[in-house]
Each structure stands twice: as C-alpha cells, then as structure tokens.
Amino acid sequence: MLRNSSIMGITVNIRNLLAFAKCLVVIDDLWLLDYLDWLNPQLHGMLEFIVKRCKGIPLAINVLGSLLATKQTSGEWKAALRAMELSNVHQEDSLQLLKLKILSLCYDDMPHHLKLCFLYLGLFSEQPSIEVETLYQLWMAEGFVQPNNEESAITMMDAAEQYLDELATRGFVEVNEAEVPNIRRFKSCRLHSMMLDLCLHKAKQEIFSEVIRSCQRNEINKSPTPFGNIRRLSMNVGGGYQSEDVMAVLLKNAYMHLGYLRSLLLLKLPRRLEFVEFSESINLKLFLLLRVLRFDGFDLRESKFVGEVGKLTSLRYLSFRDCRLNNLPLSLGELLNLQTLDLRVVIDRMVTIPNIIWKLKRLRHLYLPSKFNAREDDKLRLDSLVNLETLENFDTSACSTTDLLFLTSLRNLTASVKGNAKSLQGIIKRINMNQNCLCQTSIHVRRFDAFTAEERNLSMSQLLECPSLHTLQIKGCMSILPHIICYSLTRIVLSRSALVNDPMATLGRFPNLWDLVLEDGAFLGKRLTFASGAFGQLKHLTLSNLPKLEFLIEEEGSMPNLCTLQVEGCNNLKELPIRLQELQGKNSLQPSMLKLHPCEGAPTLYWST
Structure with a gap:
C-alpha cells in the first residue's frame, strides 16, 4: 500500500514490486484517506487470495477486479470472495478449468x-x-x-x-x-479467446444459441448438428458451400427444432471473396417466430426465398448486406414489425425497390442501396417513417426531400444530390429544422458545376454553417471556397473543384477536421501552404491528381497530429514538405516511392509520382 508518496517514490516502489511478481493489483479512485483505515488491515489478505486463486492470470484478475469494482463495501467484497470459495475454485485446478471457473463466477454476477x-x-x-x-x-x-x-x-x-x-x-x-x-x-x-470459450460454453449450457463453424462442403452432412430447441443459429459460410449445403443444415431436424428459432445469421467468412448462390426454397412456416434474419455475402438474384420473405411477419431485423440482389419483392411491405432494414447490397446494376417501405412504420434504421430506383420511375415514399433514426444512402434522384421534413426522429442522415440545387436546399432545410435531434449528417454532392455560380456560393455557405454536418463530398467546379469556419465537419473531399486560391487558409481553421482529400483538379494553383497552428486535429491528408501543384509549404507547428500523408499524380511537385524531407534523409529512401514507418507515433507517409 503506497500512501502519501511522491511520484518518484511510487515509481521506484512499483518497479521493486514487479521485480519478482507476475502482476500488480492497483486500488484506484480513493478520494478519502479514511477508506484506507479499513483497507489497510483487511485488503492484503483479500488481494493475496485473489492472486493465488487466479494463478496470476491477467485476464482472470482483471475480470474479477471489475466484478469487485461494482461492490461498494468491504462486506460486499467478502461476499463475492466467499462465492468464489463456494464455486469450487481451487489453486490445484488445471489452468483451463481455473479460467473457466473464475470467469463463470463473474458471469453469474452480471445482471x-x-x-x-x-x-x-x-x-x-x-x-x-x-x-x-x-x-x-x-x-x-x-x-x-x-x-x-x-x-x-x-x-x-x-x-x-x-x-x-x-x-x-x-x-x-x-x-x-x-x-x-x-x-x-x-x-x-x-x-x-478465453471469453469466447466461456461465451460458447454458457450458450450451449443454457440452450441459448448454436454456432456452425466453417467446414468443407463434403464434411457438412457428417455433422450431427445437435440443435435441440435452439433460439439462435449462426452459420459461417465458406470453403465451397453451395445453397444446397446451407439448406441441408437448415432442414436437418427442422420440423422438430427450428420452429423455436428467433435469430438466423448466415455469415461469410473473413477474406472470402466468392459469393454463395442461394436459389433454394424453404417452407417459411418453420420460422414464424424469427425476429432476426441476416444474409451476408450470398448471391440472391435467383432466390425464391427472398420473394417470400414477407411471410416472416415477426421479423424485426432484416439484412442483405454485401449480397447480390437486383430486385426487392412486394412482400417486403408485410413486415410491419421491422425495426432495421439493411439493403447495402453489392451493386452490379441499379437495384429496383418497390414503393412499399412507407408501410414499415416501426422502422428505426434504414440503409438503402448505393444505387437504386423506385418501380415505375416514381419517387420512393418515406414520409410515414416517423420513428426513423438512421437513414443512409438517401438519394434525391429517387427520393423526395420533402419527405425528410416528416422524419422528426432522425439522428443520422447520409444523403446524395446530383446536380440539383433545389434538392440540396431541401436537405439543408431539414438539417436546420430540428438541430437538437439530428446529430450527424453526411452529404455527397455530384455535378456541382451544374449549379449556377450564385447557387454554388449560397449552397457552400449554407452547408458550412450546418451544425450537424459531419462529412462533405463535393464533385464539380466551385471556384471559390467561402471564408466560413465549420465547427462540426470532420471529413471533406473536394474533387474537380477548380479552386484558384489556396484553400488551406480556410480549411486549416476547421477545429475538428480529421480527414482532408483534394483530388482530380480540386486545386489549380501552384502552392499549398499549411500555416503554423493550422489543422490541429488533422490525421489524414490526401493530395491526388493535382497536375499544377509545385510546392507544399509546411510551417512549423502545423498538422501536429498527422498520421497519413498520401501524394499521387502531382507530377510537377518540386518541393517536399519539411517533415517528409527529414524522414527521407533519415531513411535514405528515394522520393519516387516512399512508405515509411520510422518510429512509433510518427506519421505514415506515401509519396508516388
């Protein structure tokens, strides 16, 4: 117990303690020294008991310490340690058994x-x-x-x-x-890994869920798959699976057991590139209690299953993320209990969405495809979704901005506009309508050069004054960047902007800017200057295809938190930033291709021509 010690004294004591120890137990957050009166005589015995029973395993000590941190008195500590004794945790147990017993004890203490x-x-x-x-x-x-x-x-x-x-x-x-x-x-x-072992052990013990781990397709039917009356099933799909393999697992003992299923997750394995075709049909009456259905990495373009998904009326979560899917069925409008709908599919061509999403009035989170249209060239109606909190990939070409005015619960909006100043004004109006609720907005403006000069200047000024603007991407000529400081913006991408004057004087004053990209002729001048004290939070800077750029001037004290600098396609660049020159000199690398990891905490720099 260290008390009334100087920093140097504490450091020396800790070093001495650790010389012959596997771990260090720290009692923190004691604001009143009176607490030490009961800790001093009682604490050492408790700590010795904990360390011995945990055999010095850091994770076990950490979890047990976190359990004790929820207790307010020494009596509660003693009760928790007494439960540890009664749970047959013995120092003689094997390491694996000891881990499981201690972690199980902490698990049992949770709400x-x-x-x-x-x-x-x-x-x-x-x-x-x-x-x-x-x-x-x-x-x-x-x-x-x-x-x-x-x-x-x-x-x-x-x-x-x-x-x-x-x-x-x-x-x-x-x-x-x-x-x-x-x-x-x-x-x-x-x-x-130890927590995962505990999680799977408890899940099987409590008949909570079943996980079918990845295996080759010729092994899948050999597995007994002891489902029991499971509530949740996860399949990790890969290794040459086909739809008949997936269906074999789902249908094995299906009539006896899968009627209790509440969650079905069909997940692709990490780094698996190929899609699994899923064209089979299945009797959806087997899954009437299903609340969660997630497809991940399947080819569903010929799937009969998708066309009948509306029969699963208990669904609250439905995801086709990273799947191939061209058309959505009309039956989707029957899922009146749906809370989350994720349609972020892999885009091979334009996805057609029937105009039925407005019926899903309990929807809270809607992720639209990156490219989509509504059937019969109509606008996708969304005005009835008053409970919606997340709306991603809202496209003014397929949706009406007036619908946004009715989404009063919206907290997170990602929208895109293509060459229509009126649509952009509609989004800006919605952002400013309920500033307390809408916390984060990302806007992508394409064909900005289709706006008139007056519309461009007005739109940019209004965008930079939006209090919840988080990400801004603009593609098209703007010529002039307004001298307005945006306090909320964390990422900005300017493409083909044709800026003549150095934009860094303005952008460097954005206090929360974290990522900056200038690309494809965004700047037509010869010199970019990073002033002293500018870009205080900037971590990533990308300069791409700026053919007239000749000089990068970095003043001392600019970009103090920069982690990544990428420069490419700037063929006339004659002078490197000072920091890049220093790193190049230390590492004796050529400027034609530079990728440095010089030391911990230093930026990673990319240089290519």
Missing part, C-alpha cells in the same frame, strides 16, 4: 440483460470483430435492450451502447473506440 447481450456475441465467433452499430440493432430486435423511462432523451441505441460499455468495464469484451468524433463512441468490439 440478466447483460448476460443475454454477452451470449449473443458468440454468434460471431469466427468474425475478427463485430460492428457495434449492427450489434446494437440485433440486441434491440431480440428485445434485450429496454428503454429508459427516466431519461426520455436516451434512445434504444444509446441504451445499447451503455450495455456494451458496462460489458467492457467488467472485462467481458474488448472495444475499439471510434477514431473520428461520432454519434457513437465505439466502432467495433471483439471477444478475447
């Missing part, structure tokens, strides 16, 4: 809703990471996430993120925080 959320992670056992936005929506579809009536401003997605945060705090899941300031704090998550 019921967190247990459900943790077990669901096991369905992604062969995925390197799990996208948290998708995970939250799956939890919601299963009913694991309960609304917080005390805080009406907290959405279900916010509540789900709090669940994941608590799982991470308890040491059950590893999270990756979003690099860019975002509406969501986390980007992805994963399970440590």
